[in-house]
Every structure is written in C-alpha cells, then in structure tokens.
Amino acid sequence: TIPLIFPPLKWYFVLCSYLVAPGLAFCNSYGAGLTDMSLPSTYGKIGLFTIASIVGNNSGGGGVIASLSACGVMMAIVSTAADLMQDFKTGYLTLSSAKSMFVTQLLGTAMGCVIAPLTFWMFWTAFEVGDPDGLYKAPYAVIYREMAILGIEGFAKLPKHCLALCCGFFVAALVVNLVRDITPPKISKFTPLPMAMAAPFYIGAYFAIDMFVGTVVLFIWDRVDKKDADDYSGAVASGLICGDGIWTIPSAILSILRINPPICMYFRPS
Template identity: 75%
Template structure:
C-alpha cells in the first residue's frame, strides 16, 4: 500500500511541478513512463553487477544486505500460503475487511451531520501498519485543527493541509517523549507475540 501511494504521490507532485512551470502534462506523463521503463532495465542490471562483483549478503563483508533475511522469510511465508499464518488470522482479516466496507457504506448513506462522526477505516488502519506514533500526531493535529477552525476558519482552510503534512511527515511530536521514555528504560505495559498454530496443538 505504501509503495503504491508513494508512487502516486510522486506522480502528482510531478504534475503539480509541471503545472507551476507551465509544462505539458502529456510530456510529464510520458517522461514518467520512460523513467519507469529505464528503471525496469537498469535496476536488474545494477543488481546483477553487484551480485557478480561483490560478496552480497556476507555478514562480515562490505554489502551485508540486512533486509535480505526479512524478505526471504516473507517469500517463504507467501509460498506456504494461509497455513503459515497464526491461528484465526484469516478469519480476523476477513471480518475487518467486510467491516471496513460496511463503515464506508454507512458514511455514504447517512446525512452529513451524522457521517462526519463515522471514522474512516483507512485512517484507522494506517497507525496499525506504521506505528502508534502516527496516531499521536493525528490526534494532536485534530485538536489543533478543531481549535483553529473556531479561531480563524478561513485561515484554517488555507493552511490546514500544510500543517497536517508537517505533523504526519515529521516525527517531532513523538520523538522527544519516545527518547525520554527510552532513557528512563520504560517498557510498554503490553506486548504482542505470534506463535505458529502447531505450538498450541
């Protein structure tokens, strides 16, 4: 999801740059296609060059490739299929999938005075994927926007996007409390651990 959104955001940013510089949107899109096609050729050739010239993956070498183990485990998990997932994982995912559709449908059919209080499933899902600090940034941003709309509604409409981008992209709000808790060696009160289903059999 993050990879697709990142690519779409880069494309929209290029379109915005083209609009500001009075460039042709068609030429911007064609240049994106050419760049993607070149990347499909250059990236594998670069990998092949490094693979043949250096000792890739050696823990004591120059190119340790620390993420290789993680991606290897992910590929093994993908090959093994649903049986490799924790117990009831597929059922929980299915439930939340249909719950997200139902909540979105509820937002569409209810009046605006009611729908504005119905949460967005995508907004709830992002903190689970990225981390809890994102939810803290969003909460602080929501409070700021709420007060800002009461104080100066016109200014909040003009600059809310820029402030929200800063709060979402920057980790400044949570980085300081996180560093203080780390220095004080404060551990979270709960943790989550997954075991394979055969361990319970």
Template identity: 55%
Template sequence: MMLGDGLYHVLFMLIKTINSLIVKNSGKKDSSVVAPGASVLDSETADYDEIRRTEFFMKDQIPNKVALSGYVVLAIISVIVVPFIFHQLKWYHILVAYAIAPILAFCNAYGCGLTDWSLASNYGKLAIIIFSSWVGLNNGGVVAGLASCGVMMSIVSTASDLMQDFKTGYLTLSSPRSMFFAQVIGTAIGCIMSPLVFWFFYKAYPIGDPNGTYPAPYGLLYRGIALLGVEGISSFPKNCLNLVIVFFLIAFAINLIKELLQRYETKLGLHRFVPSPMCMAIPFYLGGFFGIDMCVGSLILFLWERRNKQQATDFAPAVASGLICGDSLWGVPAAILSLLNVKPPICMKFLSAAVNAKVDSFLEGI
C-alpha cells in the same frame, strides 16, 4: 483495509465515469456537478481561484491515448527484458503484474493523497506473496517474488509521486505536461544513477553484513516474506487470512455507509463522523505515533476553524509544511548528538502495572 478502501474508490470512480459518459452522450444535464443542497447560484459563484486553476490545469492535460499507449509500450519492453535479467520470472508473470498494477497504483495514489504517505512497499509485499507462491520454491520463487516486488513498487510509487506533482502543478498554475516530462527526465536519470550508486556502495562496503556499516535489515525482511510466499498460506499465522478478508470487507462497508449517509442524510451531517479506512489502517502499519500526530493536528485545525475559518483555510497548509519540515530537519541534530554520545537528561517510559511493581520493588531494595 488499505486495499479494500482503494478498490472501493476504484469501482466508485469507474461507475461515476461511466454514468457521466452516458449522461454526456444522451444530451442531459449532469446534476452531479452541483453538490447536494446547493443551488445553481452557489455553483456559479464558486471560488474564482479554483475555477482559474481548473481551467488552466485542464487545457494542457496529457491525452488519454498517449498515456495508454505509453503504458502499453513500457509493459511490452518489461515483458521482453525482465525475464532475461531474472530468468525465474516468465513473460506472463510480468504481463499479469502490469495488468494489476494500475489498480494498486490508484489505491496508493488515493492513500498518498489522504495522508501524504506513499505505501508502495505495502503493495510490493503483496506482489512478493502472490508471485513467489505462483512460481514456487523449486523454480526460484524467492527471487521471482523479490523481482516482481521491484517491478510493482516502481509502478505504484511513480503513480503516487506523479499525482503529488500534479497537485503541486494545480496549486501553482503549472503545466501538467511540464510536470510529467520533468518526472520522465528524472526517472531516466535515475535509471542510470541508481545502479551506479548501488555499485559504489556494493564495492565500498559489505552490504548485508549484520555487523557492518550497512546491514540492510529490510533485505532480510523482504526475503522472509518471499519464503512465506513459497511455503504457501499454511505458513501464515493462525487466522491471518481470515482477518485480511474480514477487514477488507469492513473497509468496503464503511465507505458504503458513508456514501449512503452523504447522499440521503443531509441535515445532521453524520457522514462527517464516519472514519476513513485508509487513515485507520496506516497507524497499524506505521505505528501508533502516526495516529497520535494526526489526531493532535486535526484537533488543532478543528479548533482553529471554529475560531477563524478563513484564517485556518489560508494558513493551515503553511503551518503543516513548517511542522513537517521541522520534524524532518530534527533528524540532523539528533544524528549529531547520537554520534557525540550525548544522552538526554530525562528518560520517560510507560510500563504495565506488573512491570511497574517490579521496578518499584527493585528501587526500594536499592
């Protein structure tokens, strides 16, 4: 569903861009600038702050030629250097990875914009399966899959991080070029610091020891995915691939239905009730707690907008930031309480009817 939703919007943006270029070259006025049902007067009296932000953001943008040439140069460097580090990967493997990475990067940036949650690891696992299966077990497919995962995740995660930085720059009237070069400098520093930090931990602690301080459980998980990849689709759970294809198509269908309703049905506004496939998919990936949190937060915001829409528009980002910050900071006292072996006075669990009957009979016996 994540990939289907992202690819749909990739195709949608390409079609809109091509149509806009055709209209621009033909000299016709692009009617898509004004929202359906809105008059020209409405578009002219738009929010001044948004107009000012857009003008400031667009006047200092990075030229497309610079962005494209920079990506090509990095791809050439990776095609040459990475096979020397991981000889299981060939130059054409890296070339294919860089060819499909922009599509996955767009999908991740779109999902991160919707949910503020980067799913780069999800696309990295997809790269593990593809490249480990391509290289094969006898040719070092496990190492090749894990190395290609690192390449893919570095591209995909950087795209979503940069888009979040651009969003911050847009809201604060900061220069996009300043935001971009700041991330370039930070990435360059990370290329030096990350290996040093890893080397420090690798020398100081037994990394990967199940009984050690740093068991690295995700290492076993990603290696297991690579083993599944080299063994082929036959090693996957039954009907796994069928479910992937079906829900990929469902994501496309949901977006298409929403687009048709939004374009041709404007009275009832039914398109507002069509769910987002990306937001539907994330609770399956992260767990139900995320879906419940989003549902409660959306309900509070809905009621707030019904009571005072302007106040909700002005203060909702501040309230959301406070909730996110408070939830994150709670990890510090929770860790301290855990180190002190402090147990909560009340424990709550949800059990099935059968298990609950067993617990009741056990308590009665006591």
C-alpha cells in the same frame, strides 16, 4: 548485479521482470496522470506472488528473498515511470521544456543510485531499523515478508485464526463504509474511516496520538479564525512535515556519534 546480491533471484527472473515492467509502468503512469495517485506497490505484488509461487521454498527460504527482490525491481521501475509522468505534467502546466525535464530526471535517477544506498546505510547504522519496539519499526517489511511466505506456502502457514480475523474485519470495513455512504451527512461525519483506523495497527499508537494532537489544534484554530485556518493550515502542515523529515539527518548523525540526549521520554510495552 541483482542476482549477485540476491542469489535466489536468478538472472532470467530479473529479465522477465524487466520485460513485464514497462507494460505495468504504462498502466501506473496513466493512472497517476488521471488521479495523481501512484500505486507501485500494487504492481509490485504481482511480481512478488508470481516469483514466490515459482521459486517456492528452495534453498532455505530462497523463495522469500527472490520474491521480495523481484517486488523491489518491479516497484522501482513502475514508480519511476509514474514520477516521470508527474514531472512532465508539472512541466506542461509551468510551460517548462520537456527535454529539460527528461534530462533532469535522468540526472536525478543517477544521483539516487548513490544517495539512496548511503541514506539507507546511515539509517541502518544509526537506528535499529525493524525493531518492533524502536522508532523505525518498518511495518511494511513484515507485511511484505508475510505476503511472500503466503505466496510460497499458502494459507496453512498463517497464524491460527489469522485468516478468519482478516475476513471478519474485511467485511466489517465494507459495512462501515456502506454506513458512511447511505446515512445522512450529519450522521456519517461521525462514522470512522476503516483505513484511518488501520494505520495505528501498522505503525503504532504514537502515530494515532500525533494525529489526534494535530486534529485538536486544527479544530481549535478553525473555531477561533476559520479563514486563517483555511489559508495557512496547509503551510503549517508542510512546515511540520519538512522539519520532521529533515531532522532525521542530524538525529542520525548524533546517533552514529553515540551522542545521547540528557533526558528522553519514551513509551514502550510493559
């Protein structure tokens, strides 16, 4: 069905992806079991650049569509394998049945085949997904598209000075991390993290403002009652994350029904 949805991704590319993916899935599962970090996007980029270079720019941007589709196929397989590993690990620690865990994973995957498209449709209908000035900017969509274009046409298609800026800030990030590692703790604690600094550039300034507000609240809480802050900060953070995530469902429903709030404050470029 994937070649029917995305014609530039031929059936033999899908077959090759399915043949290569199990080996990459094993690597990702092994890494996730050791570090608790799943990196499907890293393995997905292998399929993205490979298919982009093979298909090229045939049929008016076909290489971009094919490479992004192959990346999605690869990421779905690799990510599911790592999730299963994490489930087995949790089941082992809680003395649960491995068979029950596997059957539940199959049921969850089957449910996801229905729920995930419906959820995407709800967001796509209710919000302007991908709008650079909207709430859901989808920054990684732009990033992966640019990577696909880069895989097809090379560095020549990048904006002017883009590669120079990228290399310059890459070196700057290495220098900053080196400074953090070689300086004493009383100095290194004031050195910023390049990865944390990069997040607002992808997502937007509002993310940095939210992080700043949370940091200030936690800092004050830690000063007032350090023990309570250490004991309950995780629970407070979990509640905020869950509440914000669940609210997207009624927010989407209200948006679909065209029910607008009586007042709204929003910051956008002038």
